[in-house]
Amino acid sequence: MNHTYTSPASATSAPVISVSRGLAAVWLVGTVAALAFVAFLGTNAPYADEWEFVPVLVGEEPVGPWLWQLHNEHRMVLPRLVYWALFQLTHDFRTGMFLQVVVLAGLAWYLMRLAATLRGRPDWSDAFFPISMLHIGHWENFVMGYQICFVFFTLLVMGLVVVALHIRPATAFRSGGRAAGLLLLLALTGSFGLAVVPPVALWLAIVAGGIWYRGQRAQAVGLLLLTLLPVIYLANYLHDYQKPAHHPELSTDPFTVLRVAGETLAVAFGIGLAPVWWWVAPTLGLLGLATLVQLVRQRWPLADERLAVMGLVAVAAGVAGVALAIGIGRGGWGAGMGLWSRYSLLMWPLVAMAYLVWVRQGAKWVPIGLCVMAALAFPGNVGFGIGQGAACHATYSAIAADAAAGLSAEAITQRNFAHSHQTGYDDWAHRAIPLLRAARIGIFAGN
Secondary structure: OOOOOOOOOOOOHHHHHHHHHHHHHHHHHHHHHHHHHHHHHOOOOOOOOHHHHHHHHOOOOOHHHHHHOOEOOEOOHHHHHHHHHHHHHHOOOHHHHHHHHHHHHHHHHHHHHHHHHHHOOOOHHHHHHHHHHOOHHHHHHHOOHHHHHHHHHHHHHHHHHHHHHHOOHHHHHHHHHHHHHHHHHHHOOOHHHHOOHHHHHHHHHHHHHHHHHOOOHHHHHHHHHHHHHHHHHHHHHHHOOOOOOOOOOOOOOHHHHHHHHHHHHHHHHOHHHHHHHHHHHHHHHHHHHHHHHHHHHHHOOOHHHHHHHHHHHHHHHHHHHHHHHHHHHHHHHOOOOOOOHHHHHHHHHHHHHHHHHHHHOOOOHHHHHHHHHHHHHHHHHHHHHHHHHHHHHHHHHHHHHHHHOOOOHHHHHHHHOOOOOOOOOHHHHHHHHHHHHHHOOHHHOOO
16 A cells, blocks of 8 residues: 655744745735725826827827937836837726836735745745835825836846846856846836946946856857947937926035935835935935945855846946936925935835845844834825825816816816916826817716
């Protein structure tokens, strides 16, 4: 008679399963809450800058030139292409909103699994990912589908982080090729993506140099050619660039630049910690310095780890460069210009990168501390998001009611934009509303 032997479960299997289920529950609650926010407070109508894009979306203007057209400082070729394609398929402005939540939820799940793999087991501190990514403090992004540009930035930067964590001399060409592809896509997201190009391209050139030194010259040349693509794109981007006329001159005041850059960095955990940004920013600065020291002391002496260390430093320098660029570009408007909820997704990769590095080092308290900070920011993020989302929904409910009553575009804009958070979009909306009515889209479909 044959017997099947099953080894007894290890002493730690039950707690591991419990932690995994608990993390999954946190992730699920965050995902459902974010989806519910979009479903109940999002509106099938343009928000903010989207009013300007309506002629292209409904076919009144060609899409080709629009993909390259400057929007403030940005040429958002990749996000615009995806945004336009989604709208053609659905005629629903909320599609981009839902896509943002889906991408962030998928990324949070993947990074929780990655942290568990690096550590060898899941830990409750891995709740950091859904808590800090799926909160509705991202309201400003969630109510505007066009903000997939920021979500794509987060996704692609974290892709570079994962590549950098795993690169080794033996896999340098394959990993370098993946990083070069990610970098090109990142450059296509907008000017914030361009800030990452120089340091990461330099790192990839060093990777290619190592491949050449090992005698794999064809692969080295191939990687260099791939690395040149985002660099060429950057040069072409800047060739005919013109500063937006309504923007102030670039700030040259070091104090103002550092203040606004610090404000921007501080919203990495969300807008919920904005009142204490002056404490959060230096704390994250010290965390970054400690992480760098840890990498240099523990990983740099290992020959197989040096490419990884350089890659992580390069990505961190690029993202930090985004904060500095915002300080220079927005500092002319004065203090507080870094405290916008939309910037959270641009800065979040710095914190996530530090989390993964310390997990890989076997550290316990730094990941716990980051999870605690995310938890402390969570109530403020939720409260702020609900308040702003409700105000936005109320504005669009009024617009929908006026549209249903047959009011003219001019009357709708006068009644609903003069004192709203969308002041300044009157002209765009005045042109867009008749086009949306003719195309029978969203809240204007019945009129």
